[in-house]
Amino acid sequence: MRKVLALLLLRANQVVDVDTLAEELWDDRPPQNGTGTIRTHVYHLRRALAQDPATRELAEMLTTERTGYLLRLQPEQLDATLFTEYVEQGRALLRQDRVEDAARRLREALGLWRGRALANTSVGPVLSRHVTYLDEVHHHALELRIEADMLLGRHRELVPELRSLIAANPLNEWYHDQLITALHRSGRRGEALAAFHDLRRVLNEELGLEPSEEAQRLQHEILMADGRRGARAVAVPARFRAVS
Incomplete structure (x- = not known):
């Protein structure tokens, strides 16, 4: 019953046909009377929703259609x-x-x-x-x-979060790039270079790969940055600005 409710919620305002419900419940091994079993599940779901004041409105919004079932919701309800x-x-x-x-x-x-x-x-x-x-x-x-x-200049605040994200996702090179940039823009040039070498080590040990051209460009710009330009030498990677 929980699966049926989850599927109806995630496909709110769309008719969820019986075949889709059967695939979710039994994959490619439906019982002989799968349609009847689904009907029973929906019946018990309606009753359970109607008995709870917090979900009674959902029971009223769940309708039986010709090919399946429809749960009508406003966007702010989910x-x-x-x-x-x-x-x-x-x-x-x-x-x-x-x-x-x-x-x-x-x-x-x-x-x-x-x-x-x-x-x-x-x-x-x-x-x-x-x-x-x-x-x-x-x-x-x-x-x-x-x-x-990053664009708002919150580099120091981002460093702890990026370190945590890298610990959980060590092969995510984008997180490494952001950490290198955030450290450099925080005036922590040595730590930025150490972060690049950590990235190189992880990629080599786990995948036998070198860092991407973007990561290597960041390393080069850090090495080439003089004291006058300092942290301003590194541009923030803008991976998503061109996304349409």
Whole structure:
């Protein structure tokens, strides 16, 4: 029943057909009377929702359609919908050079994220695809917010967060690039070079690769920067400004 509700929520305002529900519940091994079992699941779901005052409105919004079931919701009623909308708004603001507004909107989006999507649900193949999509959007939102903060000059504040992200994602070269840049722009030239060498070591040990051209360019600019130019010599990588 939890899977059925999750799928109806994530596909709010769309008819979820019986075949899609069967794929989620049983993958390619549906029972002989799968349609009847789905009907029973939806019946019990309606009853459970109607019995709780907090969810009674959802029971009224769940309708049976010719090919499946439809849950009607307003966008603000579902965090996942709000989250993706806020991320898109933040990206648009960043493209318009409204950096402060973009950072604020992206923080609001990330504030809606409370751990991995559907962490309390045993997901099947259909919900797994939704979880993967939401994880990708979350990752993108985080990178956009970091880019906005870099453009706003919040380099020192970003260093601890970037170190934490690298610890959790050691092969994410973009995080390494941002850390190198943030350290250099904070006047920590030696630590920036050490961060580059950490990146080189990790890539070599894990993948047998050298850092990207962008990372090597950052190292070169740090080495070439003189005392007068200092940290201003390194440009912030703008990976997402050209995204359309």
